[in-house]
Amino acid sequence: MNRLPYLSPAIQRVGSEPCNPFRLGSAPCCSEIDGVAVSRLVREHGSPLFVFSEATLRAKYREAHRAFSRRYPDVQFAWSYKTNYLNAICRVFHEEGAIAEVVSEFEYDKARQNGIPGRDIIFNGPLKSREILERAANEGAMIQVDNLDELLLLGEIASQPDRAKPIAIALRVYLDTGTHAVWSKFGFNADNGEALRVVRRLLQMPGLKLQGFHAHIGTFILDPDAYRKSATVLVRLALEAERLGAEPIRYLNVGGGFASRARLHYQYLSPEQATPSFDRYAEAICDTITQAWPAGRSLPRLYLETGRALVDEAGYLISTVVAVKRRPMAPAPSLNGVLAAYGKAALAPAPSHEADRPALVIDAGINLLYTTAWYLPSILPAKACVDVSAPTTIYGCLCMNIDVIREEAPLPGLTTGDQVVLHPVGAYNITQSMQFITYRPAVVMIGLNGAVHLIRHRENLEYVQELEKVPDHLNPHGLKLMASVDDTHMSSPVLSRRSHL
Ligand SMILES: *Cc1c(COP(=O)(O)O)cnc(C)c1O
Numbered sequence: 001m002n003r004l005p006y007l008s009p010a011i012q013r014v015g016s017e018p019c020n021p022f023r024l025g026s027a028p029c030c031s032e033i034d035g036v037a038v039s040r041l042v043r044e045h046g047s048p049l050f051v052f053s054e055a056t057l058r059a060k061y062r063e064a065h066r067a068f069s070r071r072y073p074d075v076q077f078a079w080s081y082k083t084n085y086l087n088a089i090c091r092v093f094h095e096e097g098a099i100a101e102v103v104s105e106f107e108y109d110k111a112r113q114n115g116i117p118g119r120d121i122i123f124n125g126p127l128k129s130r131e132i133l134e135r136a137a138n139e140g141a142m143i144q145v146d147n148l149d150e151l152l153l154l155g156e157i158a159s160q161p162d163r164a165k166p167i168a169i170a171l172r173v174y175l176d177t178g179t180h181a182v183w184s185k186f187g188f189n190a191d192n193g194e195a196l197r198v199v200r201r202l203l204q205m206p207g208l209k210l211q212g213f214h215a216h217i218g219t220f221i222l223d224p225d226a227y228r229k230s231a232t233v234l235v236r237l238a239l240e241a242e243r244l245g246a247e248p249i250r251y252l253n254v255g256g257g258f259a260s261r262a263r264l265h266y267q268y269l270s271p272e273q274a275t276p277s278f279d280r281y282a283e284a285i286c287d288t289i290t291q292a293w294p295a296g297r298s299l300p301r302l303y304l305e306t307g308r309a310l311v312d313e314a315g316y317l318i319s320t321v322v323a324v325k326r327r328p329m330a331p332a333p334s335l336n337g338v339l340a341a342y343g344k345a346a347l348a349p350a351p352s353h354e355a356d357r358p359a360l361v362i363d364a365g366i367n368l369l370y371t372t373a374w375y376l377p378s379i380l381p382a383k384a385c386v387d388v389s390a391p392t393t394i395y396g397c398l399c400m401n402i403d404v405i406r407e408e409a410p411l412p413g414l415t416t417g418d419q420v421v422l423h424p425v426g427a428y429n430i431t432q433s434m435q436f437i438t439y440r441p442a443v444v445m446i447g448l449n450g451a452v453h454l455i456r457h458r459e460n461l462e463y464v465q466e467l468e469k470v471p472d473h474l475n476p477h478g479l480k481l482m483a484s485v486d487d488t489h490m491s492s493p494v495l496s497r498r499s500h501l
Helices: 038-045 054-069 087-096 105-113 130-138 148-158 194-203 225-243 278-292 308-314 335-341 461-465 485-489 493-500
Strands: 049-053 075-080 099-102 121-123 142-145 167-174 208-214 251-253 301-304 315-328 356-362 378-381 390-395 404-411 419-423 442-446 452-456
Touching (some): 038 049, 038 315, 038 442, 038 452, 049 054, 054 308, 087 105, 105 121, 130 148, 148 194, 167 225, 225 278, 378 404
Parallel strands (some): 142 167
Antiparallel strands (some): 049 315, 315 356, 390 404, 442 452
């Protein structure tokens, strides 16, 4: 009988946050990030301000890499560009050894500019034009085919007479893990035989070489067992593809999706309790592959495209209170109404100290915090307060009623000019933020030695208008769109029109 290699089990600490039911002592606060005072960061770089911790980025990467590499002989992480493609962030992960995972031509260009050779780029997503596919093929990128149209296009490119080498591809598949919604938008169905039909077809296509299978089952997957399912399916597909005549499958790609220590709306458990450790994900994935892979054959390479779990906790947003308000709360359903319906006497009205609630307006809006639609970052004051925390509404600064950053955060009494720190916000907020009525803020990274590096300037008028054009008939005086201070004496289009009246 084959003896399985010994794998040390992952031990999870079932800890919890220190409990303080009476909220005694000072309210929790975040006055510094990696030893740098929040007040100093704001003084030097303005507010709002995104702050990234290089130490946390590297620590997370190493923790994740170690969890997998101690259980599996051939592991390679690929940094998911769309999770955060600030070049400084990408370069930290590349320095740590991650290759690049991209989902568009734009991201492909970015990875190349960051010095990543084509052969170290995993190319995902449904949007791949002929031009970028040709380039990716020429540069030896790992193309993960999403759909039949893409496969046929690749077949066409591969059969061009000037092509010397076959194009190496992998198939993206989706499956029902039984625990999460099925992401059927991407790839081929692995459960109903579609993926294998596609394998049969591509084995007939000259110039294409199947090298692997890819599944990205979703994001913020809190149940590591979902990966047992996807790893099982990937191994099964690899072995069946080989039986159908494919060359030995070189790699399995389990995508991303590990949860960060963020908290979902309506998530009861704290992130410390709910978010699995990298060890638990690694155990689920590596155990499954090592046990399902034929004994005696060397294991395929394992690719991971972990995004949010590597970057989320490294990111903070500092924001400043610009106004203090009170927010009237809808009265709770009245018991007296019920009593009246039954002809009973009314009760004395309850004291209504919950009738309204403190509210703060901060200088950041949901345009910077797209992910707050799903997650609840902690919101802490930047100064130590001895005040008792009270449920406080946090309004963003946009002129839209939906711009509420948090309905209710426990905060001590804060005043105009005080800072709050939101955390974790490192995943997806930068890449999904949009410019709307304000300039998007600067981004800094605190280096390992505590030096603060500007990694993205705050936007300005010139940057925001750079791509705009004003047709000549709307600009009869040839005013430059960018009015410098010296231009301000010139008449505005509105004023000059008035003068004609
Ligand atoms: C977005 C994405 C990832 C990263 O997902 P996370 O949930 O952030 O880990 C990885 N692979 C693919 C194909 C993706 O689209």
